[in-house]
Amino acid sequence: MKNIQANIRHLRSLKGLSQERFADELGWSRSMVGSYEEGRSEPPIERLIELSEYLNIPIDILVKNDLRRAKDTSFIQIGNKRVLFPITVNDDNEDLIEIIPAKASAGYLSGYDDPEYIDQLQKIKLPFLPTGTHRAFPIKGDSMLPVKDGAFVVAKFVESMDDVKGGRTYIVLTKDDGLVYKRIYLPEGDDFNLLLSSDNTSYQPYLVPKDQVLELWEFTCCINTQEYDEKELKMSNIMAMFQDLRVELEAIKKL
DSSP states (O other), X not given: OXXXXXXXXXXXXXXXXXXXXXXXXXXXXXXXXXXXXXXXXXXXXXXXXXXXXXXXXXXXXXXXXXXXXXXXXXXXXXXXXXXXXXXXXXXXXXXXXXXXXXXXXXXXXXXXXXXXXXXXXXXXXXXXXXXXXXXXXXXXXXXXXXXXXXXXXXXXXXXXXXXXOTTOEEEEEETTTEEXXXXXXXXXXXXXXXXXXXXXXXXXOEEEEGGGEEEEEEEEEEEOSSOOOTTTTOHHHHHHHHHHTTOOOHHHHTO
């Protein structure tokens, strides 16, 4: 269990506790903590259970995964399962984002809460991103024009459904539909559903029960993988698109 000694030391350090204080919190001796952190002995199962309950992290995560890339002790609850959700960093302590490959996006539904699946994803650095955990998701189809098929949406993880802002766009992971990129509205008087709408009015909006949503990621930026052609960039086409979205154009006309 090579990971456990490094994990105990790292998680104790993140909490800002001395070995003595950490031992007091767990009801262990200081020498016991030192022995585990230095690899002179391995914690038996009863100690692992105590550590798991204290940190609220599953034993298999503590034993199988190297948690030293986690910058804080922020872990999230998905359903009734608590899983690791660290911000990963490179050797220069710069935040990295994971990229969900287009070919692998179908497998995200089964791997989103698996640390080993997330760990094997390719990672890149985007220095202009705000703080928070970000991921890049592939976009398929034309339901969210002008975001084109093949683009990637970089989005920030939303920890609570209460943080959803009506009218903004999100990557939504649901049990039935997998990953979708939609604009979310909060139906008035309905506390149980989200209204998912496409910016392309050829697609009808639909309701999704909140308890079916596994993850939410709020749009931060878009990375296009192909150029827009001249026709797509004509002002008449851009204005027509905004008219379809019922956006006020008076400001544009005055330019």
